[in-house]
Amino acid sequence: MSDRIVAISTPPGEGAVGIVRLSGSGVVETVSGFFHPYNKDLPLTLRNNFSLNLGWLLDLEGEKIDEVLVSVMRAPHSYTGEDVVEINCHGGSLAIRRCLKRCLDTGVRLAEPGEFTKRAFLNDRLELSQAEAVIDIIRAKTDRGLKLAVQQLGGRQGQLIADLEEQLLHLNAMLEASLDFPDEVGDLDDAEARRILESCINKIKQLLKAGQRAEVYRDGINMVICGKPNVGKSSLLNALAQKERAIVTDIPGTTRDVIEEYINIRGIPVKIVDTAGIRETEDLVELIGVQKSKEVIENADLVLFMVDFSAGISDEDMDIFAGIPAEKMIVLVNKEDIEDKKISPAELREKFQNMTVIKSSVKMETGLDELEQAVYDLVLGTETMHDGLEIMINLRQKLALQNSLAHMQAALEALGTMPLDCLGVDIWGALERLGELSGKSLKEDIIDRIFHDFCIGK
């Protein structure tokens, strides 16, 4: 039995096709869980060895990620000698990364550098004469991986990580000293521990946020347009995409399904989703669309809420408005070109307090630049330029940071309610995970820190 590993096996960057490769016991069943073949009678698990399967990859919510070609190679007739599945996605990093994330969500582990080759070797899939070459490859990959990680984290963000390590080490030394040298050190200073944990959590969130900004450029965002039927959602989509994809009519409720379009706003790849109007409806076909819209809003990075000057703001509009989280919403008031405006500036101010409100005419193409600026600000934050963090973190680093954060949060929660030895489990965990970033084993340093920071010894 070998555990399941996954990695992107094509080079980073834009390519025509990207491949996500999985290896290990049970990977066929794993992928079958979120791959819907066009031929519904032939799930992956029933397919022959070396088969190619066309179908859709679905995300956790059942949304389509990408149309993919999946190949199945069963043990021992595969590169690694284990069950192997390769998912061929369309090129472009968004789809391939979402595919990788989908695999990780099922509990598959991210492969170590060179691990596929290592497994191939350990399972006798490579000739003995190739052994030397394999060792070189693994050696190079592991060392380079670490070197790259360290190089990448140089400068300002390297400093931030060094500060984090320093603070956590000090906290750990405080805790351990109070456990191992109770007579000399006394009890842990809870308030100080809380302060350090909160500061660490803050820093790590800052790093993750900076990494997320980089991800925004690399992977893009999901933007949803919603509003009552006929406020001009499809027109806006078309205006932005300059493509005739959605059917634009004057009959409310024509857009029955979610329609997607990809555009580029100031360098950020944006996937725009147009929803059927969210409203109470008896129409079954539309009801499905409405249900889906609600899910789509939940998963969106940004929601564009549209009303229009010709129709005024109804209770129905306000119902929709109430269903959108304020922190990711921009309000767009369409049809500012008409004479007979049913919405007064005072009403706008009162109803959408503290919201970004853009007046525009999709038809006359006014207000679109302001809209793009608003999208940019909301996604990247206006503080982007100030914290000076421009950090590209890879998935491994992101996982390390997220895991470390989770341990810190658990520790903060346990502080004051659980005994100190339990707290230690999470503080060690946080340190260990943080150590994965720089390839250092920070635990080694703790005992040195105890003696450095505290006067110990009787």
Add this chain to the structure above:
Amino acid sequence: MIYEAGSYDVVVIGAGHAGCEAALASARMGCQTLLATLSMEGIGLMPCNPSIGGPAKAQLVREIDALGGEMGINIDKANLQMRMINTGKGPAVQSLRAQADKHEYHRELMKTILQQEGLHILMAEIEDIQCQDEQVCAVITRTGARFACQAVVVTSGTYLKGRIIVGDLAYEGGPANQFPSVKLADSLRSMGITLGRFKTGTPPRIDRKSVDFSKMSEQPGDPDVPNFSFITPKANREQLSCYLTYSNKKTHQIVMDNLNRSPLYTGVIKGKGPRYCPSFEDKVVRFAHKESHQLFVEPEGRDTDEMYVQGLNTSLPEDVQMAVLRSIPGLENVRIIRTGYAIEYDYVLPSQLKLSLESKKIAGLFTAGQINGTSGYEEAAAQGLIAGINAALKVKNQPPFILKRSEAYIGVLIDDLISKESDEPYRLLTSRAEYRLLLRQDNADLRLTEMGRSLGLVDDYRWQIYQNKKRQLDSLIELLQKTTYTPADKTIAGYLQKKNSAPIKDRVSLWELLRRPEVNLSDYVEMGLIPPQNPDIMEQLEIQSKYEGYINKQREQVIRFEKMENKLIPADIDYDTVSGLSSEALQRLKQFRPESIGQASRISGITPADINVLLIFLKRKEGIR
């Protein structure tokens, strides 16, 4: 003139805490054993602080006890005071600590040694260990007696080329005015064993009659505390107090004014000392901003007036020691009984040992205790026990007994010692144990008694007690898990309300309910939900239920850890033929010769890439076979 004096299975050199455990274990496992000591007074001698236990050390004592060792039983007989340390900081770090009656401790241990069947004691200095084909075959005393043997356990403590330093005075000597052992070090060197030099120190002992305790705060023992040993019956004896006082600016000034006379600063002392047990002069210099340091004045026994000044290790000249003491509240008129001193001694670099504590080079040669570069009576006793067990197993041609880091603090101690280089005497800390939530003092018997039984060290009496406890635990857990209640049940609802605990929503068992911090077993007993229970049993189950989440987290970590521990590296591996290793890794691996991939990964300087290379090499070797 050398003469044939007899033959033994195992010879143990030194009768300190390591030697006594080694000799008793070997004899109890049925090996004819000789215990050689420089002096009868040296049996179970405590030349430094008069205490046993505390964080990590209490866990060790309980583990020694569960395996059938002697330390726990002996300190239960010979204590002046018992305190539970770290209560409220969690079950993993809660630790029992005893103030020992040094004289009683020595007398009781000597009694046990003298009464042990199959164990002979000999007062002699062993000067030479003889080998044949890199296998020990005999020891020779200074007076020419040659004892043939199959295994030797050397537990020479700080006696090996011991050198005592007080101010500018230095002379050859062992601890507490005992004789040093000089020639044995040369014998070890001639076998190709590399020795290093460490330093440690001890404070002055003062006369109880000259101390004004009214100026100090009293530290009494706990009114009702458990014993160290799982088999000692409960007994409350009269306890003596310790006293706390503080140094002050004047004290520190005296130290600073006399640094030029301190052998630590003049370069007379070359050996490295332990950071966790620094000399007082070191503390004053390194933590110059601290205006006072705490000092504990502790009794050394019921029948002596000697008191130990915990926190005042020093090798300053005697007149300065006196001035320092007299600047401290309560000690204005103090008289010194024994002067504080530093001691330098030879030790064996422990990377030359296997996890069984046998030398990698000389078959049948074991070392344990301070000779392996550790400090502490408990660390010594634990190694002594393991070395004694493995010497006996060697004689019986059986595989060695090795505890993993995930099984016992003893495992952490020995693995650290062998896989990590240390430039100071090694002391065990709870922070060195990755899985300390599993390695508690309260469950040492559950972890280790069965192992002790199969080694032949756990007698029927202990085995009975253990099985009884186990039976009670199992049946109570079963009862708690089987007994369930619905939200409609009034007894439980009323109880939870009284405890300010949220009402239950579904059917729950008493076991699940016990996870709540505010719920406890004595309430269950009071309410008549379960029959009355022994307090040990209740404590054990409350820990198991309340910390279940964290304990399970650690169990999962252990599973991952053991995978690598179980990948063994053949002892005959030729690292020069492993291509792809970095030159640093090559050098480290040749030096440490780890026994498993797990152990290799803990050696500093070995990277994950090196581990991959090793794994592949091993796999390829397997393939060729």
